Amino acid sequence: MSAGPLLNIEDLSVALPEGADRRFAVQGVSLPLGRREVLCVVGESGSGKSVLANTVMGLLPAPALRVAGGRIMFDGQELTRLPEESYRELRGRRISMIFQEPMTALNPVLTIGEQIEEVLAAHGMADRRTRRERALELLAAMHLPDPPSLLGAYPFRLSGGQRQRVMIAAALALEPEILIADEPTTALDVTTQKQILRLIREIQERRRLSVLFITHDFGVVADIADKVAVMQHGSLVEYGVAAKVLDAPEHPYTQRLIAAVRRLEDGAEDARPVAAAEPLLEIKGLRKTYRSASGFFGLRKREVRAVDDVTLTIHQGETVGLVGESGSGKTTLGQLVVRLLPADGGELAFRGQEIRTARGARLLGLRKSIQMVFQDPFASLNPRHRVGRILTETPIRHGVTPAQAATRARELLHLVGLDVGAYDRFPHEFSGGQRQRIAIARALALDPELVVADEPVSALDVSVQAQVLELLADLRRRLNLSMLFITHDLRVASRICDRIAVMRGGVIVEIGSTRQIFGDPQHEYTRGLLDSIPGRSWLGIGGGAPVADRATMTL
């Protein structure tokens, strides 16, 4: 056995098809992965980090992407020139990979058992009984409940976190030497993310695995990495020991990225005094239950209380964060406020006027005052309309003259930091961050008093996230906007919210000033959420010492 790295990427370049915005997806990257080492490759979208991972795995989508130069050495073999059948034998046996989307990474029509056992079968374990036993063993090792019944279950019955555990079980079935993990926790809730990270770390130590971990999140890096490589536009810009890169980054790009993350944390500017301000939106005992029919002629009813007796007040000029994990009911609450969904009961008052049952002209007037910004800037703008039309359509419907609307639209573009030339272009000509700026401008076009922003920065890269958050903070200062800011990410909420409401299972479990929530959380669930923020000890956030101690102990 040589003493060198287990996997050595040498001057690797991967070419993009002609007509792409650059020639190489990965350009001249050299990177060693040592034995028993966790190497995090960090970068924003389009940095080439996933392409790098797929190249090592021999899974580049041919002919669109191809290796244009360099080598990948693994245990004396050059991988990029390996014949397909030899590569196949390597995959799943010596190098395994897990992916980002647990919801789609498992075949929906095969049982969990079959999907684990097929790895064993593909690599020569012929005996069915042995395979079954091994699968049971693996599921148990992933801390999954009731492995025997899980073997016969189909993926749709499992939660995202459970599916990711199944993925890991299949990847580790043959005790590979390298695990490549491509954003394995990005699609998961923070508490689930924490558990999966811990599981990967635990397995890595127990089985002496080398892990190539792709992520965009420096918090995750701080939690899991031994070494860090930072990529930008396909090139490697910085590589080194985790502690050093995190605390004393050398490259300006790394510095910028880390600064963006850091800023998210220590943002929590002093909550402005709002008690004196008038209540703008008053929610009292609001309820919404989803009913779905199933079974015999739909006689079996299932009920989900998405919003269950929620009471919350937003004052003039105040930004209230609504934080919760998926399924907590936070988006439903947002849509009830905007009246995109009808509530079942409770009170909803805007400026003292009951609006829960408003109809017709009153509802239309309300739409002017309360606007919404959605999560996905790619889906929320009509791709066939020019930006100008997107910004003027609604004001014109509300009686503004086309000329006035157009003037206002240009002002708005300027306000959200876009060039006025954007007016005549289509949404697809803009980046994600720019599109979100357009979406914000659209929401502001009617001069609303309250903006409900549903995960407005979740689909964006960190550096862009920071910019959009700054824009929002700036806008609310200048326009004295009130905002209901819905997010799953406490770090983001801390940056912009005066107060934070933590939601779980349709119920607000805790509400308090941002400082209070972060410094002295009362509810156990809030503490759990804070505890799960990746990289929290590196970032130095959270409650008192006891919580921090617990976090280090469990890792």
Added chain:
Amino acid sequence: MRQLEFVVARLLKVVLVMFGIVVLNFFLVRLAPGDPATVLAGEAGAVDPQFMSEVRARYGLDRPIHEQLAIYVRRVATLDFGESYRIQRPAMDLIAERLPATLLLSLSAFVFAMAAGVALGVLAARRVGRWQDMAISVTALVFFAMPLFWVGLMAILLFSVQLGWLPAYGLETVGGGFSGLRRAFDIAAHLVLPATTLGLFYVAIYVRMTRASVLEVSRLDFVRTARAKGIREPRIWRRHILKNALLPVITLASLQAGSLVGGAVVTETVFAWPGVGRLAFEALGQRDYNLLLAIFAVTSAVVLLFNLVADIVYSLVDPRIEARA
């Protein structure tokens, strides 16, 4: 247990839908101007009011419409569709004579269209963008675009008249007097041209559906996962791609299987095939209400039956169905 519940629920729905169809058909037929009395009277050359009211009285056509409907529904419930006004025989008997021929033709065409369509669709998807893909897609489209009767006539010209390989019309050789295996071969030979003609029309739909579905599924995450696990390609295609890609094809097939039964009129006419399609065409021209309604009811029942079978097949191949149902 849940599977059983699923099937029972579906069967009940079928009964309800059947009832709806029977009632709807009853009114639809009566929307057309004229009734059997006028047609019979016209043919008998006796357009006098007395004869017509006699005919109407004999068949209950003089009663109020809701009474006619009640009587009709009651009789249909016992599978009694009454007599054909024209041929004076029970409508069910006439259909029973013709149904096997239609089912034979339709099912053969259906199986051919499915098998050829899916196989060619998969091939086109695997060779996407290459000449095989182009050749398959264009050929399938050509047969889809050409009128059925014309394809049928050309097929007869080429294979019967020019080459003399296959018989041109009918279900079997008239006066052949074959029995047993020889008769089966004789019928099979007669079946080839009409079934292929009818099937070719539908091949294009299956090719396009299968090709699109396979291309879509093969780009999905779990296929990449399977490759990352080192699964061999044949298995990836069989278990991961095809098992998922054929689900929409099954849905399409279930919708189509039924319509094939009613939609073989043109083919049956071109090839003088003694099936239900031609019977329906004749009954329509003669305002033969009872026969027409019986044909509608039977073809509707066949359509629903096919859909039911497809639903059950679907619930067997897609585990998620149970959750959705």
